[in-house]
Amino acid sequence: MIDTVIHDDCLNVLPKMETASVHLILSDIPYGIGIDEWDVLHPNTNSAFLGSSPAQQKAGAVFQKRGKPLNGWSAADREIPSQYYEWCKTWTSQWLRVLKPGGSAIIFAGRRLAHRCIAAMEDVGFTFKDMLAWLRETAPHRAQRVSVIFERRGDEDSSRRWEGWRVGNLRPLFEPILWFMKPYEIGGTIADNILEHEIGAFHEKAFVKYTKSPDNVIKVQSEAKEGGLHPTQKPVRLMQALIELTTSRGHLVFDPFCGSGTTLVAAKMLERHYLGVEVREAYYQLTVKRIRDLETDLQQSLFPVLPDA
Ligand SMILES: C[S@@+](CC[C@H](N)C(=O)[O-])C[C@H]1O[C@@H](n2cnc3c(N)ncnc32)[C@H](O)[C@@H]1O
Numbered sequence: 001m002i003d004t005v006i007h008d009d010c011l012n013v014l015p016k017m018e019t020a021s022v023h024l025i026l027s028d029i030p031y032g033i034g035i036d037e038w039d040v041l042h043p044n045t046n047s048a049f050l051g052s053s054p055a056q057q058k059a060g061a062v063f064q065k066r067g068k069p070l071n072g073w074s075a076a077d078r079e080i081p082s083q084y085y086e087w088c089k090t091w092t093s094q095w096l097r098v099l100k101p102g103g104s105a106i107i108f109a110g111r112r113l114a115h116r117c118i119a120a121m122e123d124v125g126f127t128f129k130d131m132l133a134w135l136r137e138t139a140p141h142r143a144q145r146v147s148v149i150f151e152r153r154g155d156e157d158s159s160r161r162w163e164g165w166r167v168g169n170l171r172p173l174f175e176p177i178l179w180f181m182k183p184y185e186i187g188g189t190i191a192d193n194i195l196e197h198e199i200g201a202f203h204e205k206a207f208v209k210y211t212k213s214p215d216n217v218i219k220v221q222s223e224a225k226e227g228g229l230h231p232t233q234k235p236v237r238l239m240q241a242l243i244e245l246t247t248s249r250g251h252l253v254f255d256p257f258c259g260s261g262t263t264l265v266a267a268k269m270l271e272r273h274y275l276g277v278e279v280r281e282a283y284y285q286l287t288v289k290r291i292r293d294l295e296t297d298l299q300q301s302l303f304p305v306l307p308d309a
Contacts, residue, residue, distance in 0.1 A: 002252065002273050005264060005291065007284040010256035011249040012275040014094035022098045022275075023199050023251035024106065028234055029117070031110030032084035036231055038280060042083035045088040063175050084113045090118030091256065096124050096182055096256070102193040102200030105180040108134075108234065114176050121180050132216045134238060143168030177218070177242070202245050210241035229260035229286050239266035247272055257303055261287030265294055 006013055032041045070273050095105055105126060109117045143166035150159035167169065184193035184200055193200045204214045211218055222235040239262055244254055247269045255263035258276030260283050265276035278284040 001275055003268075003275070005258060005261060005276040005278065005284060005287045007279075007281065008277055009279050011090060011094075013258065013277050014091060014098065017094075017098045020100045020197075021101055021252065022103060022249045022254045023197075024104050024253045025095055025256070025273075026101060026239060026253055026267075027062050027105045027257050028108035028232060028257045028259065028263075029088075029257045031232075032080065032087065032113050032116075033110050040081050041087040051273075064181055081113055081116050084118040085120050088117050089123070092120050092126070093124040095121075096126060097159040097258075099182040100197045101182055102184040102190065102197050104129075104199070105182070105183050106242050106246070107180070108175060108232075109178055111172065111174075111176055114178060118178060120282050121178070121309075124178040125183065127183055129179045129181050132179060132214055132218060132296035133174040134172050134177055135219045137173075137221055139172045141171040143157045143170075146187065187219060198247065198248060198251070203248075207241060209244070210237060230262075230283060230288075233260055234262045236262055236269070241272055243267055243270055245270060258287055259283050261290045265290050268294055 001013075001017060030041060031037045032039065035041050065096075101107060105121070107117060107121075108117040114131075122128055146162035146167060147159045149167075150156075150162060181200070184190055184197075191284055208214055210220055218238065218241060220235055220238040223237070226235055227233055243263075243266055247253060248271065252273040252275065253263065253267040255274075256262055256274045258278045261276055261278075264274040264276045264287060276287060276288055279284050
């Protein structure tokens with residue numbers, strides 16, 4: 001299982017993988033907040049979840065996409081964070097097993113439930129090294145204006161009183177990146193581990209090519225034509241920065257929730273081996289196509305087709 005993408009549930013694939021075979025797990029995991037069907041990881045029966053309540057259906061696409069407001073009155077909603085923790089626990093011990101000692105697991109997790117993911121990783125034995133921030137230049141801001149809500153109700157006085165107030169959150173310009181390490185072997189040192197497994201340190205010199213300085217705030221943006229393949233698609237350069245931070249040429253990078261395959265594309269471009277798993281047929285197909293296209297590009301740049309004489 002190397003240099004390939006598998007169309008399956010990663011929970012089926014993980015037990016078949018060799019112990020201590022992976023140098024880096026780099027994954028943008030589902031966030032458990034209902035961005036899409038694949039992001040609903042709990043049995044919540046609240047009809048407003050994913051925007052399917054009668055009021056949301058009537059209000060149209062924007063309101064539906066916004067999903068359900070969090071207000072804490074629903075007992076089912078209050079279960080979501082602990083259910084997300086339980087979902088993470090279905091794969092965390094397998095991740096620990098397949099990683100080499102000293103290997104990193106780098107996870108994009110949503111801001112709202114990242115703490116549950118950290119707990120689930122720690123509880124099986126990972127060391128939580130750091131929380132990095134990926135800084136974007138833009139992000140959609142979906143906080144409703146209170147004055148507009150009252151205006152729609154025909155309540156002009158309240159609309160004036162609440163001018164300038166919003167409900168919701170501030171513009172989400174950063175995404176947390178959780179950086180874990182599998183502990184190196186008992187009785188050994190990190191230097192021994194580096195010699196034996198070639199991992200455990202970070203490559204500052206390579207990382208600063210992307211960020212200028214070795215900071216834990218990363219400001220890498222998408223390229224002009226990047227995007228549109230997956231609702232949570234990440235920039236290839238961002239994944240490349242994290243791969244170069246923690247691995248060397250020829251190492252194996254694994255993404256069990258690979259979506260449209262950004263991690264795998266980044267790994268291949270950097271001459272790392274890759275393995276990806278995606279449960280949804282459409283995203284799996286996109287990954288296959290992206291890798292095939294990259295292979296063609298690489299072949300053309302290695303062996304340029306010369307024009308006829
Ligand atoms: C946050 S997205 C990753 C998007 C990716 N970063 C990209 O650039 O395209 C997570 C992906 O995990 C997939 N997924 C969810 N549960 C899965 C499972 N059990 N096994 C494999 N893939 C799964 C979803 O279909 C979704 O495409």
